[in-house]
Amino acid sequence: MQTNNNKAIVQRFNKEVIAEGNLQSFLELMHPAFINHTAAPGMDKGAQGVLNTFNNILRPAMPDMQVIIYDQVAEGDLVTTRKAITGTHTGPLLGVPATGKTITIQVIDIVRLREQQYYEHWGINTLSAVVAQLAQA
Template identity: 55%
Template sequence: MSKLKEIVIRFNKEVIEAGNHNSFSELIDPNFINHSAPLNSQGPEGMIYTFNHILRPAISQLTVTILQQIEEEDLVTTRKQINGILTGQLFDVQPTNQPIKIDIIDIVRIKDGRYFEHWGLNTLSSIVAQLKDIQKSNTLD
């Protein structure tokens, strides 16, 4: 396995799955840009905030499963899933205590062994919308 793919796997396991702040500091460039985030949260702070204040508090037993990786020059594309149990509030969706699965495709540019740029697509917004619809219909019954 290539060094770049190993960096991405390490980030997913140690930062997203385990919430390790030291690993985040080691693996993220201070000038990191997340092109998929809102303009005011494209830096490193926005990235760690998403994991530690949105996903990890809402999803217990959180795991990241790497399904496929493709490397080209300094870019690594990863198809993965975040799985867990929705035991906390996720945006304005109340806990369901049911399994949740978020499908993700990330492209990461690695520079000097660190995340330098990120582009990504995921199913989180559609999952949240579906859960809101289910919760809304359950309150109408």
């Protein structure tokens, strides 16, 4: 039962925070001691770094951003999600001007929950490959 609740929390984060940009949901779902173990070098490893990535890097580049969850596996306090973040590239993305193309960033996340909030994060994604492809277009 707890694993299903944990999956639902991660699903809520993906829908309300990533896709919709809901700041209230972000504040409710982030533990004060949150740490992103795979933040890019030089980036804030706390909750503000996550918010910056979504609201200041990805959302301006693709304001119609959506999240597609393909799979979730939960065990104990961990939830692993295989997903895609997709949208239309209508604004600059890490220095690449808008192309108007639909882009898809593949992601695998592992989130540790504590007190029904995001407490730790590990992840891999294809953002750098997507940016490289856009730069060649």
